[in-house]
Amino acid sequence: MEKIKTVEELKAICLARQEEEKKESVSILVCGGTGCQSSDSQKIVENLQAELAERGLEDMVEVVRTGCFGFCEKGPIVKILPDNTFYTQVKPEDAQEIVESHIMNNEKVQRLLYQDPKTGEHISDSKHMDFYKKQQRVALRNCGYIDPENIKDYIGQEGYQALAKCITRMTPEEVIEEVKKSGLRGRGGAGFPTGLKWQFARGYQAEQKYVVCNADEGDPGAFMDRSILEGDPHSIVEAMAICGYAIGASEGRVYIRAEYPLAIKRLEKAIESARECGLLGEHILGTDFCFDIQISFGAGAFVCGEETALIHSMEGNRGEPTTKPPFPAESGYWGKPTNVNNVETFANVPVIFLKGADWFSSIGTEKSKGTKVFALAGKINNVGLIEVPMGTTLREVIFDIGGGIKSGKEFKAAQTGGPSGGCLTEKDLDTPIDFDSLVAKGSMMGSGGLIVMDEDDCMPSVARFYLEFTEEESCGKCTPCRVGTKRLSELLKDITQGKGTMEHIAELKRLSQVIKDTALCGLGQTAPNPVLSTLAAFEDEYIAHVNGRCPAGKCTALLKFYIDPEKCKGCTLCARNCPVNAIEGTVRNPHSILQDKCIKCGTCMDKCKFGAIVKK
Amino acid sequence: MGCCSGADQEKYDELKRFIDALPTKQGELIRVLHRAQGIFGYLPREVQVFVARELEVPVSKVYGVVSFYSYFTMKPKGKYEISVCMGTACYVRGAENVLEELRKKLAIEPGETTPDGKFSLRSLRCVGACGLAPVMMVGDKVYGRVTPDMVDSILAECE
Ligand SMILES: Cc1cc2nc3c(=O)[nH]c(=O)nc-3n(C[C@H](O)[C@H](O)[C@H](O)COP(=O)(O)O)c2cc1C
Ligand code: SF4
Ligand code: SF4
Ligand code: SF4
Ligand code: FES
Ligand code: FES
Numbered sequence: 001m002e003k004i005k006t007v008e009e010l011k012a013i014c015l016a017r018q019e020e021e022k023k024e025s026v027s028i029l030v031c032g033g034t035g036c037q038s039s040d041s042q043k044i045v046e047n048l049q050a051e052l053a054e055r056g057l058e059d060m061v062e063v064v065r066t067g068c069f070g071f072c073e074k075g076p077i078v079k080i081l082p083d084n085t086f087y088t089q090v091k092p093e094d095a096q097e098i099v100e101s102h103i104m105n106n107e108k109v110q111r112l113l114y115q116d117p118k119t120g121e122h123i124s125d126s127k128h129m130d131f132y133k134k135q136q137r138v139a140l141r142n143c144g145y146i147d148p149e150n151i152k153d154y155i156g157q158e159g160y161q162a163l164a165k166c167i168t169r170m171t172p173e174e175v176i177e178e179v180k181k182s183g184l185r186g187r188g189g190a191g192f193p194t195g196l197k198w199q200f201a202r203g204y205q206a207e208q209k210y211v212v213c214n215a216d217e218g219d220p221g222a223f224m225d226r227s228i229l230e231g232d233p234h235s236i237v238e239a240m241a242i243c244g245y246a247i248g249a250s251e252g253r254v255y256i257r258a259e260y261p262l263a264i265k266r267l268e269k270a271i272e273s274a275r276e277c278g279l280l281g282e283h284i285l286g287t288d289f290c291f292d293i294q295i296s297f298g299a300g301a302f303v304c305g306e307e308t309a310l311i312h313s314m315e316g317n318r319g320e321p322t323t324k325p326p327f328p329a330e331s332g333y334w335g336k337p338t339n340v341n342n343v344e345t346f347a348n349v350p351v352i353f354l355k356g357a358d359w360f361s362s363i364g365t366e367k368s369k370g371t372k373v374f375a376l377a378g379k380i381n382n383v384g385l386i387e388v389p390m391g392t393t394l395r396e397v398i399f400d401i402g403g404g405i406k407s408g409k410e411f412k413a414a415q416t417g418g419p420s421g422g423c424l425t426e427k428d429l430d431t432p433i434d435f436d437s438l439v440a441k442g443s444m445m446g447s448g449g450l451i452v453m454d455e456d457d458c459m460p461s462v463a464r465f466y467l468e469f470t471e472e473e474s475c476g477k478c479t480p481c482r483v484g485t486k487r488l489s490e491l492l493k494d495i496t497q498g499k500g501t502m503e504h505i506a507e508l509k510r511l512s513q514v515i516k517d518t519a520l521c522g523l524g525q526t527a528p529n530p531v532l533s534t535l536a537a538f539e540d541e542y543i544a545h546v547n548g549r550c551p552a553g554k555c556t557a558l559l560k561f562y563i564d565p566e567k568c569k570g571c572t573l574c575a576r577n578c579p580v581n582a583i584e585g586t587v588r589n590p591h592s593i594l595q596d597k598c599i600k601c602g603t604c605m606d607k608c609k610f611g612a613i614v615k616k
Numbered sequence: 617m618g619c620c621s622g623a624d625q626e627k628y629d630e631l632k633r634f635i636d637a638l639p640t641k642q643g644e645l646i647r648v649l650h651r652a653q654g655i656f657g658y659l660p661r662e663v664q665v666f667v668a669r670e671l672e673v674p675v676s677k678v679y680g681v682v683s684f685y686s687y688f689t690m691k692p693k694g695k696y697e698i699s700v701c702m703g704t705a706c707y708v709r710g711a712e713n714v715l716e717e718l719r720k721k722l723a724i725e726p727g728e729t730t731p732d733g734k735f736s737l738r739s740l741r742c743v744g745a746c747g748l749a750p751v752m753m754v755g756d757k758v759y760g761r762v763t764p765d766m767v768d769s770i771l772a773e774c775e
Contacts, residue, residue, distance in 0.1 A: 034744035038751075038758035072747030220741035221704030227744070258650060258687055259740065297650055299685030300740075316645035317677075318684040334643075377705030377746040384747060418704070451704045465707055469741075475684075 001151065003278035005286050007164045010155065017156030026061045026103060029079040031144065033068030033230055034223070034262055036076040040092055041065075044076060047095030052103070061103055064153075067231015069144035070385040071131055074114065079126065079144070086126035087112040117381070117403065131382050134400055136363065138371045139187075139347040140387045143231030148266050151273040154234040160279050162353035163238050167245050167289045172202060175246040179349070181357035183369030188214055188305075188342030189420070189446050189522075191368070191435035194349075200329040201247040201339040209249035210338040211240050212328075213346055214310060215256040215263070218302035219418030220469060222449030224373045225343035227385050229256070229263035232347065233270035237293060239349035241280065244291040247339050252293040255310050259300060267295065302419075302473035303523050307332075307340040309475070320477045321521035342447065344373055364390035368434035372445065378414075378452040379406045391432040394424055398452060409454040413537065417446030419466045419473075420526035422533025423459070442533045444526070458554035459538040460545055464492035466530040470523065481524030484515040488531060497557040500546045509535065556600050559615045565590035567612035574604035574613065627655050628666060635670045645671060645681055649688060658689045694729045694736035696774045698722075701751040703742030710763075711750035715739060717764035718752075721771060735774070 004010050021027075030036075030045045045065050052058045069077045074088035078098065085108055087098070094112060101107045113122040114129055126132050137143075146153035154160070166175050180195030201209065213236060217225040229236065240252040256264055271293050274280040282290045296314045303309045304319035311333050313319035332338025348370055352360045361369045368390040374397065377383050381403030388397060394414060398404065405411050413423040416433075422443035424431070431437050435445050453462065467489040476482045491508050494500045512528030519525045535542060544551050550558040563574070563583075568590040575583040575591060582598040585591030593604070605613040634651050638644050648671060652663055659682050668675040682688045700706075700715045719725065722735050729736040745751050748760025752770070759770055 035747045038743075038745045038748060038760060072745070075747060219704075220702070221706070221746060223742060223744040223746060260744070297646065298687075299646060299650070300687035301685050313646065314643070316643040316647075316681070318680055375705075375746065377749065378708045383705070383749070415704070449704065451708060453708055457708060462708075465704070 001273065001277050003276070005278065007161075007168055007285055010160055010164055010285065013152065014155050014158060014161070017152050021156060025082070027081045028061060028063045028098070028103075029066050029081065029144065030063065031067075031069050031075060031077040032065035032148075032262075033072065033075075033144075033227055035068065035072035037262065039076050041076040041090075043092035044078065044090055044095060047092045048099065051095050051099040055099065055104070057099070057103065064147045065149075066145060067143040067148050068227045068385050070135075070140070070387075071129075071382065072384040073382045077144075078112075084125045084127060086114055086124065086129065088114050130403065131384070131386075131401055134392065134396055135387055136371055136389050137387050138351055138360075138363070139228060139344050139373050140231070140385070141351065142235065143227060143385075146232070148231055148233055149269050151234060151270070151277060154232070158354055159234055159350075160238050160274075162350035163241050163245075163279070164285055165353055166242050167284060167287045172246045172248065175242065175353075176202060178357050179246070179352065182352045182360040183357075183364075183367075184345065184348055184352065184360065185368060185435060186342055187344035187348075187372065187447065189417070189444065191445060194341065194345055197329065197341070198243060198246050198339060200327070201249075201337050204330055204337040206337050208251070208334075208336050209247055210333045210336055211243045211247065211249050211252040212307075212310070212314070212333065212338055212340045213240055213252070213254040213343060214305065214307065214340055215254055215260075215343050216298050216305040216310060217257060217260075217343075217447065218305040218473075219447050219449040220302075221377055221451055222375045222418060222447055224375050224385065224448045226257075226260050226263045227375075228343050228347050228373075229260070229267050233263075233267045234274065235350055236267070236343060236346050237270050237274050237280065239346035240293060241284070241289075241291045242349055242353070243339060243341065243346070245289055247337070249337075249339070250290050250292070252291065253296050253314060253333065254293060255296045255298055255304070255314055257300065258297045264295065264297075271295070301475070302469075303475045303521070306521050306523060309521070310340065311338065318475070320475045321523075323520060344448070365432060365434045367436055372433070372448060374448045374450040376402050376450050376452070379409065379454040379457070380404070380452040381406055388433075390434045393430050393432055395429040397433070397450070398429070402452065405452065405454050409456065411452070412455050412457055413453045413459065413462075413534075415443075415451045415453070415462070415530070416449070417444040417526075417529070418449045419469050420444060420522065420529055421446045421449075422529045423453075423462075423537060425537045442529070442536060444529075456552055456554065458496070458550055458552035459534040459541050460492060460495050461552075461554055463530045463534045464489060464496055467492055467527070470527040474523065474527075478518075478520040478524065480515045480518040481520070481527065484511055484519070485524070485527050487511060488515070488528065492531070495542060495545045496550075496555045498545065498548055498555070500542075502543075502546055505535070505539070505542050505546065553616060556602075559600060560595060561593050561598060561600065561602070561605060561613055561615050563591050563593055564612050564614060565592075567610050569610050569612070571609070573607050573609070577603050577607045579603065630655055631663075631666070632670065635667075641671050645673065645678065646685075649678075649682060653688060658692050660690060660692075691727075691729065692733075695734050696736075696754055698735055698737050699740050699743075699753040700726075700737075701741065701743050701745075701749070701753075702739040703746065703749075705742070705746035706750040709749040711752075713764050714750055714752060714762050714767065717767045721767055735771075 078087040184194045185191040309319040309321040328338040471485040570588040668678045
């Protein structure tokens with residue numbers, strides 16, 4: 001594309017693109033998010049294109065590969081516009097039927113429509129699905145709608161007009177004022193007011209300043225930021241440029257995990273096309289404002305999500321945090337004033353300037369404005385990416401949007417904030433979710449991972465899972481965290497292996513407090529949260545372990561295998577497969593397990609065809 | 617680099633060209649190591665020494681960075697790299713059992729390679745396909761909703 005030299009040209013391209021979209025009466029959107037690509041969605045795109053070409057329809061119908069639609073559980077997703085038909089679990093070989101039936105004969109392919117689990121009805125328009133009804137898409141407004149690799153698609157959604165407005169009609173101070181007025185708070189975890197942060201960075205004088213986008217996304221089990229980068233990379237490019245104008249920086253850096261190949265590819269493409277169009281680089285849209293962005297790669301260290309560690313890593317060093325102050329706003333990348341924001345924080349910025357700070361602050365709760373994106377996962381029916389207004393309750397998220405717990409089991413807990421957060425339980429279901437209410441409940445918003453657990457999940461084991469993670473990820477710089485997380489994880493290991501005592505539980509509590517109070521950076525300070533919050537809500541479960549029982553039936557060391565004599569047919573299969581000959585019995589007579597020999601390998605239970613073996 | 621065979625020499629040349637093309641060497645160690653691992657598959661001591669010399673930094677610094685980041689590996693990977701996602705979403709849906717099965721079948725621990733060099737095993741954290749949890753990968757190919765009894769047939773595909 002040619003360089004865009006003025007705001008008028010930008011607007012003209014936007015209008016032209018919108019006209020084009022109107023003319024293309026039908027578009028087929030195919031999800032190209034990581035989840036759906038893993039189930040062959042690329043092949044669906046190719047097959048659809050081939051089917052259309054075969055019938056000479058390729059100019060009338062556009063096939064667009066988008067970012068994640070959010071409903072990953074039932075992917076790959078194919079959506080047809082303008083009527084919003086939503087096809088789920090599409091296979092490459094379905095392309096022919098979609099083209100023949102839907103496109104040529106205007107007959108929807110019934111078997112691919114989403115079926116409401118409650119009513120059994122087929123729902124065609126995604127707007128009527130429970131999954132989407134309570135969602136409001138602000139940060140994800142373009143995800144699953146535009147082709148993230150085509151800058152024209154983004155411009156067609158008024159893309160880069162927020163930047164144009166800022167640099168041609170507003171002073172940097174006015175830009176900061178507008179962000180402050182919107183009430184936007186950082187989505188990377190702590191919820192610091194974004195406008196205020198920009199103001200600090202503006203306040204320091206330096207010949208060079210930097211805008212950094214934190215795309216490290218360390219929470220294991222979360223994929224919000226990568227999905228935004230995969231689905232709408234230009235919104236991040238645009239927001240970083242706006243931030244650069246506001247704080248007086250001409251250089252931006254995105255720090256992204258090397259493990260995110262698709263997000264990297266699309267971001268690289270976005271930066272390149274923005275440069276080609278003159279929306280990055282020298283004298284953007286004919287103004288004096290110059291700004292460019294480069295990418296730095298992370299290398300798999302959770303602590304590098306912490307902003308001082310991230311900056312050290314960008315400088316090519318070990319990603320070890322340093323004490324604050326000085327904050328990056330004063331002395332960051334190469335010792336220069338640096339503003340670090342999270343991907344989702346940036347994704348909210350352009351729309352604040354398009355629709356106004358007042359519009360933005362009308363969404364959400366008193367102190368948490370706007371929406372929050374969550375990666376909903378675990379024992380829930382609709383695993384996926386959702387965005388809800390701040391203040392939505394956990395119950396609405398889990399039961400209305402998430403479709404409830406898998407296999408009709410009981411809800412037990414939900415973990416927010418990943419390894420730094422805590423668990424919420426039954427009694428918290430009606431709490432409105434925002435930054436402050438989650439902290440009050442002993443958890444935190446975190447970056448947006450929301451893992452749902454059911455009756456089969458053992459809470460001491462969950463705490464152990466997180467502590468093993470933080471132990472491994474501790475950078476080792478300070479003793480409370482290095483030694484403390486190791487000790488916590490040993491204590492939890494003992495408890496889940498049936499070697500725990502009440503003293504273990506007391507020690508967990510004591511040590512957790514010490515680590516919280518003395519660790520150097522956020523990783524260590526928050527590492528005990530999963531322990532403390534599971535202890536607060538499920539201390540009885542810890543005590544049960546000490547007494548030799550795992551109520552959830554998860555901890556193998558505490559389980560025993562039994563044969564139900566009523567159900568056993570005496571087929572001898574289990575005895576023949578037991579690796580330690582712990583099963584006795586004769587043909588056609590009930591068998592039994594010698595508990596002192598059994599090593600609890602579970603083989604017998606897998607083998608028995610009559611369900612006669614139970615563990616408890 | 618007297619030790620190198622011809623094929624290795626080509627790899628070193630490629631890495632050197634990459635380094636020479638960088639606008640600045642300052643702060644570029646991690647970028648260079650990513651490239652080096654891309655070229656060599658792993659980062660043995662000789663490669664680290666080479667990088668240190670080219671970037672004019674102490675070898676101890678290179679080693680310090682390589683050992684800090686889990687993405688960098690000093691051991692060669694197997695022909696097929698098996699990764700099991702141990703992110704939270706996969707963990708609560710039973711990824712541990714899948715990893716356990718692979719451990720048994722391949723008789724190696726995560727981070728190791730089979731003696732014949734065919735398979736290496738590792739665990740990683742969230743590949744972004746949580747909807748398909750539990751997830752495992754062979755190279756870049758993602759397998760979703762994996763159960764321990766699928767492991768055999770997945771391994772059998774690697775021929
Ligand atoms: C251990 C640790 C890990 C973190 N990981 C991330 C992360 O993955 N992504 C992120 O945006 N912020 C992360 N943060 C928060 C950052 O330090 C920083 O506060 C944030 O990027 C600021 O952006 P925001 O104001 O837009 O939220 C982490 C903090 C700590 C202590
Ligand atoms: S708290 Fe942990 S991660 Fe943070 S500096 Fe100390 S050792 Fe490193
Ligand atoms: S496999 Fe089942 S039915 Fe057969 S002997 Fe064992 S317990 Fe009884
Ligand atoms: S659990 Fe394993 S060791 Fe125990 S009886 Fe069954 S097969 Fe034998
Ligand atoms: S990746 Fe396709 S819907 Fe999420
Ligand atoms: S946790 Fe395994 S893919 Fe996300």
